[in-house]
Amino acid sequence: MDKPILTIFYQFNPWRSSIGGIQTVIKNFVKYAPEEFAVRLVGTGDDPRQPIGKWQEAELAGKAIKFMPVLYIENDNVRKLIPTTIKYTAALFGRQLASDFMHFHRLEPTAAALNWKGEKTLFVHNDIHKQISSQSGKDAIAWRYLPAAYFAIERLLVKQFTEVLSCNTESAKLYRERYPQIADKVKYVKNTVDNEICYPLTWDEKERERLNLAEQMGKSEETKFILFAGRLHPQKDPILLVQSIAALNNSNVHLLIAGDGDLRDKVSSEIDRLGLQNQVTMLGAINQNELAKLQKICSAFILTSAYEGLPLVVLEALACGTPIVTTRCGETPNLLSPKSGVICEERTPVAIADALGRILYNPRDYPIEACVEAAAPYSAKTVVGDIYKDMLERWQQRSSLSKNQHLTSLTGVSP
Structure with a gap:
């Protein structure tokens, strides 16, 4: 049986020191991926000699993966006039990057994936609604100036997800209330910490x-x-x-x-x-x-x-x-x-x-x-392992059902 493929989408270069917990979460999903899965990562590059839009064999957190940069970002720690999320989303349009499972860590890039087949999971790392209402000043999240537009896009895109996993209970609650049609797909998920790196001294x-x-x-x-x-x-x-x-x-x-x-x-x-x-x-x-x-x-x-x-x-x-x-x-x-x-x-x-x-x-x-x-x-090995276990079970069920349907079409007899 072939391996199920997980493709992770996020606007970063995993081999550069960039700031943010999302990057570490993604690395945990690579590091603790079971052998039953093939993992791909669609990110960004910072070397003009690196081919854009091409899969490359790579190693991350001790695991072999496939990596595709879709645009160049010289320094993703500092925001530019056009947000990196928008550039990354635009770079995904016109590409066919569907796989058995797709993990997204921002909502906007999923606009490019509306017609892609496969399970899509949105990870919610912040309470976006509080971000939009924040009075933190001109450098706060850009959607603060266009809240109606953001919520219109959100309503359009949330219907495609198999799961919405939030590490914030209030955010998960709000998603269920705003989108009752997917309420059963919205779940609280623990964030993760790698105990092989983070452990105490005496x-x-x-x-x-x-x-x-x-x-x-x-x-x-x-x-x-x-x-x-x-x-x-x-x-x-x-x-x-x-x-x-x-x-x-x-x-x-x-x-x-x-x-x-x-x-x-x-x-x-x-x-x-x-x-x-x-x-x-x-x-x-x-x-x-x-x-x-x-x-x-x-x-x-x-x-x-x-x-x-x-x-x-x-x-x-x-x-x-x-x-x-x-x-x-x-x-x-x-x-x-x-x-x-x-x-x-x-x-x-x-x-x-x-x-x-x-x-x-x-x-x-x-x-x-x-x-x-x-x-x-919040041990990454446990939390990530449980998520992969659920994914594998769903994939095996689909594979078994597809095999049975194929046999039925060939023989006319249900297995």
Whole structure:
């Protein structure tokens, strides 16, 4: 029996350090794909010598895949005048890339797939309706200016999906309410964390690595590190993040910002304005393994977001034994316990600084074991494995039915 083919569609180059949890989720779906599946990835390229629109044999996360870039994107961490999603969607039109299973991580590209045969799954990573209503400013999601147009496109496209999988319970609920005709296809799905990369150190190991990092950076032995990782975008509100460090007013606290994006220059200016040059380091985009090293040794991971789904970096930090400070948005507050993080009821520098202080000054109240326990249900090997298991069962049922129908047509007798 031939292997079922899964084709994953997303606007990124998997061999470059780009920012976003979606990229890591996709890599988990490649890494933990069972041998029964053949996996293809339709993405972007950044080398003009790379042929566009041609399948190439490649390896990703230790697995052999087929990869097709459909356009060139030199740096997908910074938005251009025409959004990358629109360019990527346009590049898909006129192509025939259907397969047994197709995974989409943005709605817009599915417009090119309306007539493609095969199972289509839409992964919803953010609460798009909150994004559209966000008041985050001119750099927020472009659909905020055309909400009626977005919802009209959404109504047209959602009918084609076999499944809509959301990592945000509120978003899943909203999809069921807005589209009752597909309500039974909308499901909550856990986001994923790779425990082979994200795992905790002991308290002694963590302390030793913290001291090593402080020495490497020329900081005092008393320095405690706070980590943020993500796109520097109004959704994440990195300006509020920097202001919270100023409000904490502790010279022995150092913020590490792993990420890049449209607000990079504004964040740098805010650091200068607040005189935090010695307390904040902007690392730029770093790969998953480098990020995991930091997640294991920092005292806290922080999110000051205006809206979220379930950020993968939260699960990674928890799996590394690091507690979370977060605003009350997205799915994160639902998975934290009083021993694995602090939820800020107000999105203000003072409230966030107070939450950070609770963890920094009472670290034993947030034990490594409690953090790891909070992330345990989100193991990529388990979550991804279960999704593939369901896919394989459906494919086998279809194959068996097709075989029986073929035999009936040949013999006139039902098997």
